[in-house]
Amino acid sequence: MITAQGLTRVFRTRSGPVEAVSGVDLTVEDGEVVGFLGPNGAGKTTTVRMLCTLLKPTSGTATVAGHDVVRQRAEVRRRIGYVGQSGSGGEHRAGDELRTQAMLQGLDRAAATARAAELAEQFDLGELLERPCSKLSGGQRRRLDLALGLVHRPGLLFLDEPTAGLDPQARANLWDHLRTLRAEQGTTIFLTTHYLDEADALCDRILVIDGGRIVASDTSDALKNQIGGDVIILESDQIGDITAVATRVLPDCRPDSTVGSVHLHCADAQRRLPELLRALHEAGVELTSIAVKRPTLEDAFLRLTGRSLREEGRGAAPAEQAPQPDQAATGDAPAEPIHSEVAS
Numbered sequence: 001m002i003t004a005q006g007l008t009r010v011f012r013t014r015s016g017p018v019e020a021v022s023g024v025d026l027t028v029e030d031g032e033v034v035g036f037l038g039p040n041g042a043g044k045t046t047t048v049r050m051l052c053t054l055l056k057p058t059s060g061t062a063t064v065a066g067h068d069v070v071r072q073r074a075e076v077r078r079r080i081g082y083v084g085q086s087g088s089g090g091e092h093r094a095g096d097e098l099r100t101q102a103m104l105q106g107l108d109r110a111a112a113t114a115r116a117a118e119l120a121e122q123f124d125l126g127e128l129l130e131r132p133c134s135k136l137s138g139g140q141r142r143r144l145d146l147a148l149g150l151v152h153r154p155g156l157l158f159l160d161e162p163t164a165g166l167d168p169q170a171r172a173n174l175w176d177h178l179r180t181l182r183a184e185q186g187t188t189i190f191l192t193t194h195y196l197d198e199a200d201a202l203c204d205r206i207l208v209i210d211g212g213r214i215v216a217s218d219t220s221d222a223l224k225n226q227i228g229g230d231v232i233i234l235e236s237d238q239i240g241d242i243t244a245v246a247t248r249v250l251p252d253c254r255p256d257s258t259v260g261s262v263h264l265h266c267a268d269a270q271r272r273l274p275e276l277l278r279a280l281h282e283a284g285v286e287l288t289s290i291a292v293k294r295p296t297l298e299d300a301f302l303r304l305t306g307r308s309l310r311e312e313g314r315g316a317a318p319a320e321q322a323p324q325p326d327q328a329a330t331g332d333a334p335a336e337p338i339h340s341e342v343a344s
Protein backbone atom coordinates (compact mmCIF):
# COMPACT_ATOMS: atom_id res chain seq x y z
CA MET A 1 0.00 0.00 0.00
CA ILE A 2 2.94 2.33 0.75
CA THR A 3 6.56 2.10 -0.34
CA ALA A 4 9.26 4.70 0.12
CA GLN A 5 12.90 4.59 -0.85
CA GLY A 6 15.45 7.15 0.20
CA LEU A 7 12.75 9.72 0.92
CA THR A 8 14.46 12.97 1.91
CA ARG A 9 13.22 16.49 2.55
CA VAL A 10 15.44 19.50 3.10
CA PHE A 11 13.87 22.81 4.12
CA ARG A 12 15.61 26.05 3.32
CA THR A 13 15.51 28.35 6.32
CA ARG A 14 17.06 31.73 7.06
CA SER A 15 19.62 29.98 9.25
CA GLY A 16 20.49 27.41 6.58
CA PRO A 17 19.16 24.08 5.29
CA VAL A 18 17.30 21.76 7.66
CA GLU A 19 17.21 18.10 6.68
CA ALA A 20 13.90 17.08 8.26
CA VAL A 21 13.78 13.61 6.68
CA SER A 22 17.01 11.85 5.71
CA GLY A 23 16.55 8.86 3.43
CA VAL A 24 13.49 7.08 4.78
CA ASP A 25 12.80 3.57 3.46
CA LEU A 26 9.50 1.99 4.46
CA THR A 27 6.74 -0.31 3.33
CA VAL A 28 3.19 -0.71 4.57
CA GLU A 29 1.14 -3.73 3.47
CA ASP A 30 -2.55 -3.66 2.53
CA GLY A 31 -4.73 -3.81 5.64
CA GLU A 32 -1.90 -3.10 8.10
CA VAL A 33 -2.27 -0.65 10.98
CA VAL A 34 1.11 1.01 11.40
CA GLY A 35 2.08 3.40 14.18
CA PHE A 36 4.66 6.05 13.31
CA LEU A 37 6.46 7.19 16.45
CA GLY A 38 9.32 9.52 17.14
CA PRO A 39 10.41 12.34 19.44
CA ASN A 40 9.42 15.94 18.63
CA GLY A 41 11.11 17.13 15.47
CA ALA A 42 12.00 13.57 14.36
CA GLY A 43 10.42 14.00 10.93
CA LYS A 44 7.00 12.33 11.34
CA THR A 45 4.82 15.13 9.99
CA THR A 46 7.19 15.87 7.12
CA THR A 47 7.21 12.20 6.09
CA VAL A 48 3.42 11.93 6.30
CA ARG A 49 2.97 15.14 4.32
CA MET A 50 5.23 13.78 1.57
CA LEU A 51 3.29 10.50 1.49
CA CYS A 52 0.02 12.43 1.31
CA THR A 53 1.38 14.54 -1.61
CA LEU A 54 1.18 17.76 0.40
CA LEU A 55 4.94 18.26 0.26
CA LYS A 56 7.43 17.39 -2.49
CA PRO A 57 10.38 15.20 -1.53
CA THR A 58 13.79 16.75 -2.13
CA SER A 59 14.95 13.31 -3.26
CA GLY A 60 13.87 9.68 -3.11
CA THR A 61 10.67 8.05 -4.31
CA ALA A 62 7.41 6.87 -2.81
CA THR A 63 4.29 5.16 -4.07
CA VAL A 64 1.01 5.24 -2.22
CA ALA A 65 -1.87 2.98 -3.26
CA GLY A 66 0.16 2.08 -6.34
CA HIS A 67 0.81 5.64 -7.53
CA ASP A 68 3.83 7.90 -7.43
CA VAL A 69 3.46 10.72 -4.89
CA VAL A 70 5.09 13.31 -7.18
CA ARG A 71 3.99 12.34 -10.69
CA GLN A 72 0.51 11.04 -9.83
CA ARG A 73 -0.66 13.29 -7.03
CA ALA A 74 -4.30 13.31 -8.04
CA GLU A 75 -4.40 9.49 -8.26
CA VAL A 76 -2.88 9.21 -4.78
CA ARG A 77 -5.30 11.77 -3.33
CA ARG A 78 -8.31 9.95 -4.66
CA ARG A 79 -7.27 6.84 -2.76
CA ILE A 80 -6.29 8.22 0.64
CA GLY A 81 -7.92 9.97 3.55
CA TYR A 82 -5.98 12.38 5.74
CA VAL A 83 -7.14 13.42 9.18
CA GLY A 84 -4.87 16.11 10.58
CA GLN A 85 -4.63 17.49 14.08
CA SER A 86 -6.54 20.72 13.75
CA GLY A 87 -10.05 19.27 13.85
CA SER A 88 -13.18 20.56 12.24
CA GLY A 89 -14.70 23.60 13.93
CA GLY A 90 -16.75 26.62 13.07
CA GLU A 91 -20.46 27.26 13.01
CA HIS A 92 -21.29 24.83 10.19
CA ARG A 93 -23.49 21.98 11.28
CA ALA A 94 -21.82 18.57 11.42
CA GLY A 95 -24.25 17.14 8.87
CA ASP A 96 -23.57 20.00 6.44
CA GLU A 97 -19.82 19.41 6.76
CA LEU A 98 -20.29 15.78 5.80
CA ARG A 99 -22.62 16.56 2.90
CA THR A 100 -20.36 19.33 1.58
CA GLN A 101 -17.35 17.06 1.74
CA ALA A 102 -19.24 14.34 -0.13
CA MET A 103 -20.26 16.85 -2.84
CA LEU A 104 -16.65 18.06 -3.10
CA GLN A 105 -15.78 14.45 -3.84
CA GLY A 106 -18.17 14.48 -6.78
CA LEU A 107 -21.40 13.06 -5.32
CA ASP A 108 -24.71 14.70 -6.23
CA ARG A 109 -26.94 16.09 -3.47
CA ALA A 110 -28.97 12.90 -2.94
CA ALA A 111 -25.92 10.64 -2.93
CA ALA A 112 -24.07 13.04 -0.63
CA THR A 113 -26.97 13.03 1.83
CA ALA A 114 -27.05 9.22 1.77
CA ARG A 115 -23.29 8.98 2.31
CA ALA A 116 -23.49 11.48 5.20
CA ALA A 117 -26.22 9.36 6.83
CA GLU A 118 -24.17 6.20 6.38
CA LEU A 119 -21.11 7.76 8.00
CA ALA A 120 -23.20 9.28 10.78
CA GLU A 121 -24.44 5.82 11.65
CA GLN A 122 -20.95 4.29 11.44
CA PHE A 123 -19.44 6.89 13.78
CA ASP A 124 -22.38 7.43 16.17
CA LEU A 125 -22.96 10.96 14.90
CA GLY A 126 -26.67 10.59 14.20
CA GLU A 127 -27.83 12.76 17.10
CA LEU A 128 -25.24 15.40 16.36
CA LEU A 129 -25.80 16.19 12.70
CA GLU A 130 -27.78 19.38 13.39
CA ARG A 131 -25.23 20.65 15.93
CA PRO A 132 -22.61 23.29 14.96
CA CYS A 133 -19.11 21.77 14.88
CA SER A 134 -17.96 24.31 17.48
CA LYS A 135 -20.42 22.80 19.97
CA LEU A 136 -19.13 19.22 19.66
CA SER A 137 -16.99 17.69 22.40
CA GLY A 138 -13.37 16.74 21.61
CA GLY A 139 -14.26 13.09 21.08
CA GLN A 140 -17.29 13.91 18.91
CA ARG A 141 -15.15 16.21 16.79
CA ARG A 142 -12.54 13.57 16.24
CA ARG A 143 -15.25 11.13 15.16
CA LEU A 144 -16.54 13.74 12.71
CA ASP A 145 -12.98 14.28 11.44
CA LEU A 146 -12.64 10.55 10.85
CA ALA A 147 -15.97 10.46 9.01
CA LEU A 148 -14.87 13.43 6.85
CA GLY A 149 -11.64 11.65 5.98
CA LEU A 150 -13.59 8.58 4.88
CA VAL A 151 -16.29 10.21 2.73
CA HIS A 152 -14.71 8.99 -0.52
CA ARG A 153 -14.11 5.44 0.86
CA PRO A 154 -10.30 5.54 0.76
CA GLY A 155 -8.43 2.29 1.21
CA LEU A 156 -5.73 4.06 3.18
CA LEU A 157 -6.18 6.49 6.04
CA PHE A 158 -3.46 8.76 7.45
CA LEU A 159 -4.17 9.94 10.98
CA ASP A 160 -2.05 12.56 12.70
CA GLU A 161 -2.35 12.06 16.46
CA PRO A 162 -5.98 10.92 16.33
CA THR A 163 -6.60 11.04 20.08
CA ALA A 164 -4.42 14.00 21.15
CA GLY A 165 -6.09 15.83 24.02
CA LEU A 166 -8.99 13.38 24.43
CA ASP A 167 -10.06 11.98 27.80
CA PRO A 168 -9.55 8.20 28.35
CA GLN A 169 -13.17 7.32 27.56
CA ALA A 170 -13.19 9.27 24.29
CA ARG A 171 -9.84 7.71 23.35
CA ALA A 172 -11.13 4.19 23.98
CA ASN A 173 -14.22 4.99 21.92
CA LEU A 174 -12.12 6.21 18.99
CA TRP A 175 -9.90 3.12 19.21
CA ASP A 176 -13.05 0.98 18.90
CA HIS A 177 -14.08 2.86 15.77
CA LEU A 178 -10.63 2.40 14.22
CA ARG A 179 -10.63 -1.32 15.03
CA THR A 180 -14.07 -1.70 13.46
CA LEU A 181 -12.99 0.23 10.39
CA ARG A 182 -10.06 -2.10 9.88
CA ALA A 183 -12.02 -5.27 10.67
CA GLU A 184 -15.07 -4.49 8.54
CA GLN A 185 -13.55 -2.57 5.64
CA GLY A 186 -9.92 -3.69 5.66
CA THR A 187 -8.78 -0.06 5.68
CA THR A 188 -5.01 0.39 5.92
CA ILE A 189 -4.18 2.88 8.68
CA PHE A 190 -0.96 4.85 9.12
CA LEU A 191 -1.06 6.89 12.31
CA THR A 192 1.28 9.11 14.26
CA THR A 193 0.87 9.23 18.01
CA HIS A 194 2.59 10.43 21.14
CA TYR A 195 0.83 7.76 23.19
CA LEU A 196 2.77 4.50 23.41
CA ASP A 197 -0.24 2.66 24.85
CA GLU A 198 -2.17 3.70 21.75
CA ALA A 199 0.50 2.28 19.46
CA ASP A 200 0.63 -0.87 21.60
CA ALA A 201 -3.15 -1.32 21.57
CA LEU A 202 -3.90 -0.50 17.93
CA CYS A 203 -0.93 -1.16 15.72
CA ASP A 204 0.24 -4.34 13.98
CA ARG A 205 3.64 -2.76 13.53
CA ILE A 206 5.53 0.23 14.84
CA LEU A 207 7.93 2.39 12.88
CA VAL A 208 10.23 4.59 14.94
CA ILE A 209 11.84 7.62 13.32
CA ASP A 210 14.59 9.65 14.96
CA GLY A 211 16.67 12.42 13.43
CA GLY A 212 14.90 11.94 10.09
CA ARG A 213 15.81 8.22 9.84
CA ILE A 214 13.84 5.05 10.54
CA VAL A 215 15.51 3.39 13.55
CA ALA A 216 13.08 0.50 14.11
CA SER A 217 10.27 -1.33 12.35
CA ASP A 218 8.71 -4.23 14.23
CA THR A 219 5.76 -5.42 16.25
CA SER A 220 5.33 -3.96 19.69
CA ASP A 221 6.14 -7.33 21.29
CA ALA A 222 9.31 -7.76 19.25
CA LEU A 223 10.48 -4.27 20.21
CA LYS A 224 9.90 -5.03 23.90
CA ASN A 225 11.65 -8.39 23.60
CA GLN A 226 14.70 -6.71 22.09
CA ILE A 227 15.25 -5.08 25.48
CA GLY A 228 15.46 -8.46 27.27
CA GLY A 229 15.63 -9.03 31.05
CA ASP A 230 13.94 -6.72 33.55
CA VAL A 231 13.90 -3.00 34.10
CA ILE A 232 14.64 -1.41 37.49
CA ILE A 233 13.06 2.04 37.66
CA LEU A 234 14.44 4.41 40.27
CA GLU A 235 12.82 7.80 40.78
CA SER A 236 14.74 10.58 42.47
CA ASP A 237 15.97 14.16 42.12
CA GLN A 238 19.54 12.80 41.97
CA ILE A 239 19.57 11.20 38.54
CA GLY A 240 23.27 11.85 37.94
CA ASP A 241 24.26 10.24 41.27
CA ILE A 242 22.10 7.18 40.59
CA THR A 243 23.65 6.71 37.16
CA ALA A 244 27.18 6.99 38.62
CA VAL A 245 26.48 4.47 41.41
CA ALA A 246 24.67 2.04 39.11
CA THR A 247 27.47 2.13 36.55
CA ARG A 248 29.95 1.24 39.31
CA VAL A 249 27.92 -1.42 41.15
CA LEU A 250 26.11 -3.02 38.19
CA PRO A 251 28.45 -2.38 35.25
CA ASP A 252 26.62 -4.88 33.03
CA CYS A 253 23.22 -3.14 33.48
CA ARG A 254 22.65 -0.32 31.03
CA PRO A 255 21.14 2.87 32.49
CA ASP A 256 18.75 5.09 30.48
CA SER A 257 17.79 8.28 32.22
CA THR A 258 14.68 10.32 31.69
CA VAL A 259 13.28 13.33 33.58
CA GLY A 260 13.14 12.25 37.23
CA SER A 261 13.99 8.58 36.75
CA VAL A 262 16.67 6.10 35.77
CA HIS A 263 15.77 2.85 33.99
CA LEU A 264 18.32 0.06 34.49
CA HIS A 265 18.15 -2.91 32.15
CA CYS A 266 19.33 -6.03 34.04
CA ALA A 267 19.19 -9.77 33.44
CA ASP A 268 18.20 -10.69 37.04
CA ALA A 269 16.99 -7.52 38.65
CA GLN A 270 15.39 -9.05 41.79
CA ARG A 271 18.67 -10.67 42.91
CA ARG A 272 20.80 -7.60 42.26
CA LEU A 273 18.55 -4.93 43.67
CA PRO A 274 19.70 -5.21 47.34
CA GLU A 275 23.34 -4.56 46.39
CA LEU A 276 22.34 -1.53 44.36
CA LEU A 277 20.10 -0.11 47.08
CA ARG A 278 22.90 -0.52 49.66
CA ALA A 279 25.33 1.39 47.45
CA LEU A 280 22.80 4.14 46.74
CA HIS A 281 22.13 4.52 50.46
CA GLU A 282 25.89 4.74 51.21
CA ALA A 283 26.22 7.41 48.49
CA GLY A 284 23.48 9.46 50.18
CA VAL A 285 21.00 9.13 47.30
CA GLU A 286 17.37 9.61 48.29
CA LEU A 287 14.89 7.65 46.20
CA THR A 288 11.23 8.56 45.86
CA SER A 289 10.23 5.21 44.34
CA ILE A 290 11.61 1.86 43.19
CA ALA A 291 9.98 -0.61 40.80
CA VAL A 292 11.03 -3.72 38.93
CA LYS A 293 9.06 -4.64 35.82
CA ARG A 294 9.15 -6.29 32.44
CA PRO A 295 10.19 -3.96 29.60
CA THR A 296 7.43 -1.85 28.04
CA LEU A 297 7.22 -0.10 24.69
CA GLU A 298 8.33 3.02 26.57
CA ASP A 299 11.58 1.24 27.48
CA ALA A 300 12.07 0.16 23.88
CA PHE A 301 11.47 3.73 22.70
CA LEU A 302 13.90 5.10 25.28
CA ARG A 303 16.53 2.60 24.18
CA LEU A 304 16.06 3.45 20.50
CA THR A 305 15.93 7.23 20.71
CA GLY A 306 17.52 8.04 24.08
CA ARG A 307 14.39 10.03 24.89
CA SER A 308 11.05 9.34 26.49
CA LEU A 309 7.89 10.15 24.55
CA ARG A 310 6.27 11.19 27.84
CA GLU A 311 8.83 13.94 28.40
CA GLU A 312 8.21 15.37 24.94
CA GLY A 313 6.49 18.73 25.15
CA ARG A 314 3.89 19.52 22.54
CA GLY A 315 5.53 22.88 21.92
CA ALA A 316 7.11 24.48 18.91
CA ALA A 317 10.12 23.28 16.98
CA PRO A 318 13.55 24.46 18.17
CA ALA A 319 14.08 28.15 17.41
CA GLU A 320 17.00 27.61 15.03
CA GLN A 321 14.91 25.18 13.01
CA ALA A 322 11.59 26.93 13.25
CA PRO A 323 9.54 26.14 10.19
CA GLN A 324 9.63 28.88 7.55
CA PRO A 325 6.99 29.12 4.92
CA ASP A 326 8.61 27.62 1.85
CA GLN A 327 5.66 26.53 -0.27
CA ALA A 328 6.13 29.32 -2.78
CA ALA A 329 9.70 28.28 -3.38
CA THR A 330 8.91 24.63 -3.96
CA GLY A 331 5.46 24.61 -5.46
CA ASP A 332 4.18 22.45 -2.60
CA ALA A 333 0.74 24.02 -2.40
CA PRO A 334 -1.96 21.37 -2.59
CA ALA A 335 -3.30 20.98 -6.14
CA GLU A 336 -6.52 19.25 -5.18
CA PRO A 337 -8.13 18.71 -1.78
CA ILE A 338 -7.82 15.38 -0.04
CA HIS A 339 -10.36 16.52 2.52
CA SER A 340 -11.72 19.92 3.36
CA GLU A 341 -9.47 20.38 6.37
CA VAL A 342 -6.26 20.30 4.37
CA ALA A 343 -7.51 22.20 1.38
CA SER A 344 -7.19 25.61 2.98
Ligand SMILES: Nc1ncnc2c1ncn2[C@@H]1O[C@H](COP(=O)(O)OP(=O)(O)OP(=O)(O)O)[C@@H](O)[C@H]1O
Pocket (backbone or CB within 6 Å): 011, 012, 013, 018, 019, 020, 021, 038, 039, 040, 041, 042, 043, 044, 045, 046, 047, 317, 318, 321, 322, 323, 324, 325, 326
Ligand atom coordinates in the same frame (compact mmCIF):
# COMPACT_ATOMS: atom_id res chain seq x y z
N1 LIG B 1 8.42 24.10 6.75
C1 LIG B 1 9.54 23.89 7.44
N2 LIG B 1 10.60 24.71 7.30
C2 LIG B 1 11.73 24.50 8.00
N3 LIG B 1 11.92 23.48 8.89
C3 LIG B 1 10.91 22.64 9.07
C4 LIG B 1 9.66 22.79 8.37
N4 LIG B 1 8.82 21.78 8.78
C5 LIG B 1 9.51 21.04 9.67
N5 LIG B 1 10.77 21.55 9.84
C6 LIG B 1 11.81 21.00 10.72
O1 LIG B 1 12.03 19.66 10.33
C7 LIG B 1 12.23 18.82 11.46
C8 LIG B 1 11.18 17.72 11.47
O2 LIG B 1 9.91 18.30 11.71
P1 LIG B 1 8.56 17.44 11.73
O3 LIG B 1 7.45 18.42 11.97
O4 LIG B 1 8.50 16.57 10.54
O5 LIG B 1 8.79 16.54 13.03
P2 LIG B 1 7.74 15.70 13.89
O6 LIG B 1 8.40 14.39 14.16
O7 LIG B 1 6.43 15.66 13.20
O8 LIG B 1 7.64 16.55 15.20
P3 LIG B 1 6.40 16.74 16.26
O9 LIG B 1 6.28 15.44 17.00
O10 LIG B 1 6.89 17.83 17.12
O11 LIG B 1 5.16 17.10 15.47
C9 LIG B 1 12.16 19.73 12.67
O12 LIG B 1 13.48 20.10 12.99
C10 LIG B 1 11.37 20.92 12.17
O13 LIG B 1 11.72 22.10 12.87
